[in-house]
Amino acid sequence: MARILDRRRLVPNLHLIEVEAPEVARKCRPGQFVILMPDERGERIPLSISDWDAARGSVTSVFLTVGTSSHKLSRLAAGDEIPVYVGPLGRPSEIENFGTVLLAGGCFGIGAIYPLARALKKAGNRVLTVIDVKARYLLYWEDKLRAASDRVFIASRDFALDSKQYVPAKIEEILGAGPKVDRVIAIGCTYLMYSCAMATKPRGIKTIVSLNPIMVDGTGMCGACRCTAAGRTKFACVDGPDFDGHEIDWDELFKRRKSYFDDEIRSLCYWERKEFP
Template sequence: MAKILRRERLVPNIHLIEVHAPDIAQKSKPGQFVIIMPDEKGERIPLTIADWDKEKGSVTSIFMVVGTSTHKLSLFEAGSEVPVFVGPLGKPSEIKKYGTVLLAGGCFGIAAIYPVARALKEEGNKIITLLDVKANYLLYWEEKLRAVSDQFLVSARDSYYSCKDYIPKTLQNIIKKGSKIHKVISIGCTYLMYTCSEATKPHGIETSVSLNPIMVDGTGMCGACRVTVDGRTKFACVDGPDFNGHLVDWEELFSRRKSYFDDEIQSLCHWEKNNFPR
């Protein structure tokens, strides 16, 4: 059992969970993830490691409430325990000196890009952080990300910030202005990563995406997280989660992510009916 040290709602529908896991904290690297189960009968949920504290022995992840299991997680309080919290899993992100790196994030991906940006900054890269939110009140971790960024940009649909265009268009505008970008890293919903990859492809800018397909065991045995990259089958849990966004079969990934959509809705409705009767 792993003890929850903190669970808080950062913005509507986005929660932070900090878990006491000393062994994982000692080994965590940017880009890796953990598997958590809210109860013994729940599903195994992959969550990107957003931060860790080796001295405190804690690991922090950010999650978006979308289904039964994440709803359960959102109700936990400090001191509660979860039966499964394993990791770090997946290959770490490649951290080296590129030059100028643009990191694009949205939703849960805003937190997921933080450890990557921090590590790349420490390697001497110039960091451009580009975040996407529907409205200004959905932005979180601004101070943390500003601290590791040379340039910090936010695109919000409510026009609160200087830009209201969706990230890919903003990304294209940055490129067209002549800014030399050596690498783009995009983390967030599948559509965000797809459109960022499409925006950089004509310019030949190396683009990395952190794929989040359906996942079960997280160790390469079940094959549920298989994706096609450059015409070859890969497992996101052991071969990734980072892949070249220009080589991903996005049509297949979009299709696979919808496989259990109806079942997930039925599960959530059943759980809410039993736990929150009117």
């Protein structure tokens, strides 16, 4: 059992969860993830690590409510216990002085790029951060990311904000304006990562994506998370989650992500009928 220290709604459909997990906090590195279960009947779901505090013994993630298990999680509060919290899983991201690194985050990925920004900055990089939000009211952690980055750009379709583009167009604009970018790292929904990889491909800038396929055990045992990178089958949980975005078979990944689309809806409807009679 692991105790929840904080569970807060950041913006609509996106929540923060901080869990007491001293051993995980002691070990985790940017780019890793945890697997948790909201209750005994829940699914094992992977969440990117967005922050941790080794002294406090806690690990923080930001998650989007999608299916039943994430909705259950969003209804828990500080002091509640969850039966499964395991990690840190996956290989840590490569952190070194690359020169200039452009980070792109959307949705839960805004949280997930934060530890990368912090570590890359510390390693001596110039860190440019692009936050993708559909509208102003979905923006969170802007202050944290500004503190950890050299420059922050907002890509949005909200006319109230100064920018009116989706993230790949913003990346095009930044790259077109001149700064030499040595590496791009994109985290968020599959479409965001795909479109970022497509935007940088013509320029040949190495683009790392943090894949989020369906997982069960997260230790390489089941192979649910298999994806194709450079023509070879890889297990995202142990070979990743970071991969070169220019080498991924995106079509396959999109399809595998949607494997249980109908079941997710059925499960959610079933749960909601019980929860909100």
